[in-house]
Amino acid sequence: MSAAEAGIVVVGASLAGLRGAEALRRHGYAGRLTLVGDEPHRPYDRPPLSKHVLSGELAPDATVLPERAALDAQWRLGHAAVALDRDAKAIRLADGSVLAYERLLIATGAQARPWPAASGGALAGIFTLRGRDDAARLRTALAGGPARVLIVGAGLIGCEAASCCRDLGLPVTLVDPNPTPLARSLGTWVGGVIADCLRDAGVTFHAGAQVLRFAGDASGRVARAHLADGGAVEADLVIVALGATRATDWLSGAGLMADAGGVTCDGACRVLGADGTPCPDIYAAGDVARWPNPLYGGRLMSVEHWGNAVAQAAHAARNMLAPSEDQQAYHHLPAFWSSQFGINIKAVGLSAGAGADAVAIVQGSRASRRFLAVYGRAGRSIAAVSFDQARWLPAYAEAVAAGQPFPPIRDASDQGGFLAMAPGFPPPRAAPTPIEAHHG
Amino acid sequence: MTDPIASAPGEAAPLRVVVDLNRCQGYAQCCYAAPGAFEVRGHEILFYDPAPPRARRGEIERAVQACPVRAISLQADRGDTP
Numbered sequence: 001m002s003a004a005e006a007g008i009v010v011v012g013a014s015l016a017g018l019r020g021a022e023a024l025r026r027h028g029y030a031g032r033l034t035l036v037g038d039e040p041h042r043p044y045d046r047p048p049l050s051k052h053v054l055s056g057e058l059a060p061d062a063t064v065l066p067e068r069a070a071l072d073a074q075w076r077l078g079h080a081a082v083a084l085d086r087d088a089k090a091i092r093l094a095d096g097s098v099l100a101y102e103r104l105l106i107a108t109g110a111q112a113r114p115w116p117a118a119s120g121g122a123l124a125g126i127f128t129l130r131g132r133d134d135a136a137r138l139r140t141a142l143a144g145g146p147a148r149v150l151i152v153g154a155g156l157i158g159c160e161a162a163s164c165c166r167d168l169g170l171p172v173t174l175v176d177p178n179p180t181p182l183a184r185s186l187g188t189w190v191g192g193v194i195a196d197c198l199r200d201a202g203v204t205f206h207a208g209a210q211v212l213r214f215a216g217d218a219s220g221r222v223a224r225a226h227l228a229d230g231g232a233v234e235a236d237l238v239i240v241a242l243g244a245t246r247a248t249d250w251l252s253g254a255g256l257m258a259d260a261g262g263v264t265c266d267g268a269c270r271v272l273g274a275d276g277t278p279c280p281d282i283y284a285a286g287d288v289a290r291w292p293n294p295l296y297g298g299r300l301m302s303v304e305h306w307g308n309a310v311a312q313a314a315h316a317a318r319n320m321l322a323p324s325e326d327q328q329a330y331h332h333l334p335a336f337w338s339s340q341f342g343i344n345i346k347a348v349g350l351s352a353g354a355g356a357d358a359v360a361i362v363q364g365s366r367a368s369r370r371f372l373a374v375y376g377r378a379g380r381s382i383a384a385v386s387f388d389q390a391r392w393l394p395a396y397a398e399a400v401a402a403g404q405p406f407p408p409i410r411d412a413s414d415q416g417g418f419l420a421m422a423p424g425f426p427p428p429r430a431a432p433t434p435i436e437a438h439h440g
Numbered sequence: 441m442t443d444p445i446a447s448a449p450g451e452a453a454p455l456r457v458v459v460d461l462n463r464c465q466g467y468a469q470c471c472y473a474a475p476g477a478f479e480v481r482g483h484e485i486l487f488y489d490p491a492p493p494r495a496r497r498g499e500i501e502r503a504v505q506a507c508p509v510r511a512i513s514l515q516a517d518r519g520d521t522p
Contacts, residue, residue: 045458045490047461048490052487057487058489058490059491062454062489062490062491063458063490063491064456064490064491065456065458066455066456066457066458066513066514066515067456067515068513068515306460306461306462307460307462310460335462336462337461337462339485342481342482342485343482343483343485344466344482344483344484344485346461346462370483388482388483388484390464390465390466390484391465391466394465
């Protein structure tokens with residue numbers, strides 16, 4: 001098959017892959033289109049997995065995504081891409097088959113960071129939560145009525161899982177090295193509100209605690225976690241919620257700038273070769289893509305959120321079909337949502353990742369758990385978060401995107417005075433890495 | 441290039457719905473247009489059925505139209521991914 005006949009291959013059949021394929025068709029691409037996915041499932045939506053699927057309100061297979069354009073695609077599902085040969089313009093799949101491409105869109109996303117087997121990760125009853133099969137297994141285990149659920153990691157997924165488990169009436173212990181939940185994404189000042197929610201919901205929260213290893217019973221099932229402070233938590237079901245690593249293993253040996261933090265692209269989402277020059281026929285989008293975002297001075301970042309998968313895939317698809325002199329840069333203001341403990345949380349911008357030095361409530365109050373808070377850095381507004389005040393958020397998102405003063409809106413008739421607080425972000429992790437806006 | 445899991449959609453296949461919850465502002469118009477398929481919990485958490493039965497197609501389409509921020513996507517017809 002000639003390269004032109006091979007057409008466009010999209011590797012990754014989740015949200016970014018699907019939305020990228022739709023955009024290719026919407027922009028008039030009429031050639032051969034192939035989607036490759038490691039899971040046997042059609043593209044499905046992930047956010048409900050850690051909420052309504054765990055609670056049992058939705059079946060794990062209920063969240064198949066709608067197609068927003070006729071795809072007329074070939075589907076290669078259930079076989080991961082395992083290698084990329086740029087010289088041959090072909091990828092190899094896990095079943096040994098080889099798939100030629102004319103142009104390639106990399107949208108392989110990320111995978112849950114597992115607990116190491118050497119410290120008990122292979123025991124029965126230890127789960128991660130990323131895909132639909134993970135959610136189905138975990139849901140079945142939760143429905144079996146464990147004596148105590150231990151959740152390791154109080155990021156968004158860990159907190160959402162804790163909220164679901166309490167809704168199910170299960171005893172829950174949540175462990176995190178930081179002083180509050182959501183400390184890395186929202187800071188301890190805002191995270192303290194969720195700490196209060198945890199307490200009210202009856203979750204046992206071990207702040208500043210670190211799990212060293214898991215120990216099992218005679219049948220090889222997890223029985224307890226040993227903590228760094230010498231304590232232990234008895235638990236027969238463990239959810240490891242320690243974020244994700246980018247699915248780039250299959251690209252090792254392809255001569256690209258790719259590692260566990262993502263595959264590096266230029267501003268137009270073209271993947272960079274190891275020598276730093278963009279590959280004209282390979283693009284990336286979604287969780288796996290690391291690109292210089294013009295909204296942050298061209299700093300390299302990857303954004304592991306739903307909205308970025310949608311927008312970046314559409315942008316990359318547009319550029320894939322455009323001539324080389326019309327490659328447009330991808331600007332993106334990160335945004336995410338979560339719901340937990342009955343609160344709708346929505347955020348825009350980068351707070352810790354962009355060095356927030358202050359936070360202030362600009363609508364509502366922390367005590368009521370209904371508020372809008374703005375994060376500032378050096379007198380500019382850089383991010384905003386809403387707790388059950390979503391309708392205010394678009395106005396602040398505009399102010400954040402425009403880099404307006406902190407706080408940006410000062411004289412609304414329903415506002416009180418402002419008190420800027422320290423946001424309380426934990427110190428960065430040891431190794432300096434490019435920015436990651438993540439859901440962990 | 442056979443599809444290992446293709447199956448005939450048939451009239452019984454559910455609709456497919458997804459809501460962009462970044463866009464959603466909690467106006468709850470979908471809940472009036474299609475009660476039972478969309479529901480607001482607490483102050484503004486939208487819970488919805490991503491796979492409503494085909495018999496609800498009319499009301500789901502009204503919900504799509506009623507959303508002031510155009511956050512709801514619906515696939516009612518057979519597509520590539522039955």
